[in-house]
Amino acid sequence: MRPYVFINSAMSADGKISTVARKQVRISGEDDLRRVDALKANVDAVMVGVGTVLADDPKLTIKSVVLKRTRVDQGRTESPLRVVVDSRARTPPTAAVLGPNALIVTSRQAPRHRVEELETKAEILVVGERKVDLAALLGRLKDKGVESLLVEGGATLNFALLNLGLVDEIYTYVGNIIIGGSAAPTLVDGEGLTNDFVKLNLQEIRQIGDGVLIKWRVVSF
Numbered sequence: 001m002r003p004y005v006f007i008n009s010a011m012s013a014d015g016k017i018s019t020v021a022r023k024q025v026r027i028s029g030e031d032d033l034r035r036v037d038a039l040k041a042n043v044d045a046v047m048v049g050v051g052t053v054l055a056d057d058p059k060l061t062i063k064s065v066v067l068k069r070t071r072v073d074q075g076r077t078e079s080p081l082r083v084v085v086d087s088r089a090r091t092p093p094t095a096a097v098l099g100p101n102a103l104i105v106t107s108r109q110a111p112r113h114r115v116e117e118l119e120t121k122a123e124i125l126v127v128g129e130r131k132v133d134l135a136a137l138l139g140r141l142k143d144k145g146v147e148s149l150l151v152e153g154g155a156t157l158n159f160a161l162l163n164l165g166l167v168d169e170i171y172t173y174v175g176n177i178i179i180g181g182s183a184a185p186t187l188v189d190g191e192g193l194t195n196d197f198v199k200l201n202l203q204e205i206r207q208i209g210d211g212v213l214i215k216w217r218v219v220s221f
């Protein structure tokens with residue numbers, strides 16, 4: 001048993017989610033940022049890979065005061081549980097994601113001193129020997145009451161989850177810019193597939209600002 005999992009990402013017209021410098025770049029406009037905030041307000045947890053934490057230092061919290069208040073009125077936390085997949089505990093102790101309601105998921109190979117440093121600023125969960133065992137993690141999140149999980153990248157985590165058949169839906173906002181660069185991350189990187197590709201069903205296409213939102217459902221086997 002696992003939560004309902006969906007990936008949300010903004011990418012350029014050429015499929016890049018960042019530049020060759022791997023730093024955050026503005027791909028979508030205010031309208032789409034509001035859509036993402038509303039999406040976040042509806043889920044129990046938001047998850048990223050440590051690569052995204054190191055590159056972008058995201059907070060992963062809800063921005064809208066109204067949406068935060070609505071959650072609290074419903075008896076929920078102001079923002080969803082913030083989860084970082086981080087086998088070696090590389091999340092910097094100063095990372096913006098740390099604080100109450102943050103969960104750093106490591107493997108057994110994480111150095112003890114780094115875990116101890118993070119332990120004062122977030123809950124730590126050890127799942128896996130060398131890498132975080134993603135299937136086991138989703139089971140643990142479900143046990144904690146997480147029914148819906150929004151994955152906000154990056155490219156490596158997206159691949160790992162899709163490759164394991166752990167994703168139900170993908171939302172991509174395609175912005176009106178070209179980034180280019182063969183080393184720039186795309187929506188899904190990792191080792192890639194040479195056959196048995198992940199198949200998708202088109203659910204919705206909607207223009208938002210100068211770009212387009214595409215919703216896909218992952219076809220399960």
Ligand SMILES: NC(=O)c1ccc[n+]([C@@H]2O[C@H](COP(=O)([O-])OP(=O)(O)OC[C@H]3O[C@@H](n4cnc5c(N)ncnc54)[C@H](OP(=O)(O)O)[C@@H]3O)[C@@H](O)[C@H]2O)c1
Binds near residue numbers: 022052055056090
């Ligand atoms: N446009 C957008 O919407 C958007 C959103 C998010 C990110 N981004 C961009 O994406 C880039 C970051 O992506 P990224 O691919 O470098 O990093 P990432 O996918 O965020 O994180 C990957 C890291 O997660 C850790 N990990 C732990 N267990 C894993 C497992 N079982 N499978 C896979 N990974 C596991 C690995 O590090 P350890 O082995 O050390 O654990 C791995 O290197 C940045 O440039 C960022 O700006 C863009």
